[in-house]
Amino acid sequence: MQKRSSESRKIALSGVFGSLAAVLMLMGGILPLATYVAPALAGILIVPVAIEFGIKTGYVLYAAIGLLSLFVVPDKEMSLIFVFFLGFYPLLKASIERMRSRAAQWAVKLAVFNACIVGMYGIILFLFPIGAVVEEFESMGIPFTGLLLLMGNVTFVIYDVAVARIIGLYCARFRARLMKMH
Template sequence: MRKTESQKIALCGVLGALSVVLMLVGAALQVGTYAAPMFAAFLLVPVLEEYGPRYALLLYAMVSILAVLLVPETELALFYVLVVGYYPVLRRALRKLKPAALRWALTFLIFNGATVAVYLVLAAVFGPVIWQELMADGMPVLVLLLATGNLAFFLCDRALAAITRYYHLVLRKRLKHFF
């Protein structure tokens, strides 16, 4: 069945709204600063697999704008915008690199660079308060947090791979009736 533009827009609209709601819930619960953006990024998988990277990036841009405007927790919104929101599309491009070591090195370089960018933006917006809060526990705690973040990002990558496989095996057949 041929997918019409209205079907594409409808799916992107519904998944975009659900992504923003996930981030709002994450901000309200105060425990979803990193989990809510990851779950919202997972919602790009159906759009990426059905309609390609162009529509997935368009959905990412729409959700990013709405997150910055609507989500009260700036760190959560920036974590989606700069770190994990675009990752499903980037992951597809990185999967084409043959040496696995190069692929993982680029992935972690991008993740760590984006994480540093989040805190640089926060420091630019909120001033020295952010630096004081980050440095309050010392450099070893910052290194431990970055290592923990890398582990969480690795788990996010594995979950994204599992969701993509599950989508191809099960969900695609079920969603064909709707879209």
């Protein structure tokens, strides 16, 4: 009976956080800035599931939200940002932070960020072009695109620190309350 209760809890909590993440992704099309904010928040919602039930469960939830968002979210750029980086990064962050050297951690984090973002926009621009994004990049030019990538790196560093603090807050304040509910 205990095994069944544990599985039910896992499914219920994963469903709640997955639903919240999916709703965030769907509502992200309302505001232009939400193209980046909605996937960032949706990715953070996967973390409690990974903490409570293991990293594999977190990745399964990420895959489910990613597939769902690719099919139902109208803003495909936002869906791809979730799938290519912001959905799995909060889960990957824990593995990277096991490295002893802080410099090595940041080097790996920045390398992963840049590889994912450049790869994603390469696919959007050249393999499966999204018209509005292609027009936007064509009008910017190379120097402004480089500046945009630099600003993206700065924003990523801020996001990384924010994710660490949100995870700490969850563990310190909300985890015990959430587990008492079940």
